[in-house]
Amino acid sequence: MxxxxxxxxxxxxxxxxxxxxxxxxxxxxxxxxxxxxxxxxxxxxxxxxxxxxxxxxxxxxxxxxxxxxxxxxxxxxxxxxxxxxxxxxxxxxxxxxxxxxxxxxxxxxxxxxxxxxxxxxxxxxxxxxxxxxxxxxxxxxxxxxxxxxxxxxxxxxxxxxxxxxxxxxxxxxxxxxxxxxxKQPQSAPQTSLPSLRALPGAQLRAAMNSGSANVTVSSVYVTGTPLSAGEVLGFYSAQLKAAGWKAVTDTTTGPLRVITYALKDLNGREALGTLGLRSWEKGGYALMVSVQGFKP
Structure with a gap:
């Protein structure tokens, strides 16, 4: 050598x-x-x-x-x-x-x-x-x-x-x-759950990102932001609406708030979407988004 x-x-x-x-x-x-x-x-x-x-x-x-x-x-x-x-x-x-x-x-x-x-x-x-x-x-x-x-x-x-x-x-x-x-083909989307850009100025830690034949789920922890729970939820909800999700219900139970959406899956069928937020320790938030209607 x-x-x-x-x-x-x-x-x-x-x-x-x-x-x-x-x-x-x-x-x-x-x-x-x-x-x-x-x-x-x-x-x-x-x-x-x-x-x-x-x-x-x-x-x-x-x-x-x-x-x-x-x-x-x-x-x-x-x-x-x-x-x-x-x-x-x-x-x-x-x-x-x-x-x-x-x-x-x-x-x-x-x-x-x-x-x-x-x-x-x-x-x-x-x-x-x-x-x-x-x-x-x-x-x-x-x-x-x-x-x-x-x-x-x-x-x-x-x-x-x-x-x-x-x-x-x-x-x-x-x-x-x-x-x-x-010749590598361009990857095609495998779910109607869009990519959601990170909340600016916040500290984010991914908790889960998974999918199956029936449902896709993603969750994240958000800390270090001065925004209220409603503002954080609104930031992500706006992105879902821009992707074609239509809000149907908005429910608040204690520290938990959940919005449901109507959307189309990748095969054009009716699907159900949800976006939930729960207040987390030290002023942070835990969020979860899901869609039922995963491309088989």
């Missing part, structure tokens, strides 16, 4: 801190500066893959990889692992932008380099909650006659230590695998 080091040991310590932070909630404290020998051995322990001839490159991508990255993204390092049938490259990036802005920037730079975003798997439904990490996937098809190879890239974007950390894994794929990715 060989490792290629092109910057001094001080930067090696920085990479060690970043690598460790990928697996812990808070960045570790590094005391002192490692010697070149210590940095080499520590990095070898962190990135080594027994039997592979890995290459670690600071601040750059491996030669020949069809991708150009630039500001506001900061490329920390690339770790390339060759295999008999191809290679895999892990690219560690950092950005001062927020998570969503970083994701948009990276998507734009991948697109400018000829990469295509893969269609998402499945169609979301029910209550949506902000995710601490975002995953996306892209593929690269070489220009006809170029003789280049095809690639698949999976990326993870999350906020870490006041910055946004990006972990980009790029692997070579065969022509057959590429053809399968290009």
């Amino acid at each position: 060989y490792l290629r080091f092109v910057l001094p040991a001080a930067l090696a310590a920085s990479l060690l801190t970043t690598a460790l932070a990928q697996n812990t909630p808070a960045a570790p404290t590094v005391v002192g500066q490692p010697t070149p020998e210590q940095a080499t051995q520590l990095i070898e322990r962190l990135v080594s893959n027994p039997g592979a001839r890995q290459q670690l490159i600071y601040g750059a991508l491996p030669a020949g990889l069809p991708l150009t990255l630039s500001e506001p993204l900061t490329l920390l390092a690339s770790i390339r692992t060759p295999y008999s049938s191809g290679s895999n490259t892990r690219v560690l990036l950092s950005s001062a932008q927020g998570r969503d802005a970083t994701l948009a920037t990276l998507g734009a730079q991948l697109g400018a380099s000829g990469w295509t975003a893969r269609k998402p798997y499945g169609v979301p439904f029910g209550f949506q909650v902000p995710q601490s990490e975002v995953y996306r996937s892209f593929y690269y098809e070489p220009p006809a006659g170029s003789g280049g190879g095809a690639y698949l890239a999976d990326l993870n974007v999350r906020e870490l230590g006041g910055r946004t950390a990006v972990d980009l894994n790029i692997g070579t794929i065969t022509a057959q695998q590429l053809a399968g990715l290009k």
Whole structure:
């Protein structure tokens, strides 16, 4: 195995801190500066893959990889692992932008380099909650006659230590695998329960999101909002009405309020929808939405 080091040991310590932070909630404290020998051995322990001839490159991508990255993204390092049938490259990036802005920037730079975003798997439904990490996937098809190879890239974007950390894994794929990715059909909705965007400024925690042949159910806990129970319920009810749900009854029993709706399922049949809210501990709310009339 060989490792290629092109910057001094001080930067090696920085990479060690970043690598460790990928697996812990808070960045570790590094005391002192490692010697070149210590940095080499520590990095070898962190990135080594027994039997592979890995290459670690600071601040750059491996030669020949069809991708150009630039500001506001900061490329920390690339770790390339060759295999008999191809290679895999892990690219560690950092950005001062927020998570969503970083994701948009990276998507734009991948697109400018000829990469295509893969269609998402499945169609979301029910209550949506902000995710601490975002995953996306892209593929690269070489220009006809170029003789280049095809690639698949999976990326993870999350906020870490006041910055946004990006972990980009790029692997070579065969022509057959590429053809399968290009033919991937667009997912079709499997329920008449729409996707409900998150309440702005609130803290949300999903409790359940499931479906069967007869019913689809989604629930969420909402805290940290100054809105009243009626305002929270109204925020979600408006989205259901925009999707074609028609309110039929509105019942309040103690801390529980339930609205029922008439709607059409995916086969055009009459279906029943419900949206319920119950006051929860510390001023929060528990909400549940359901629809009976699931596409068989």
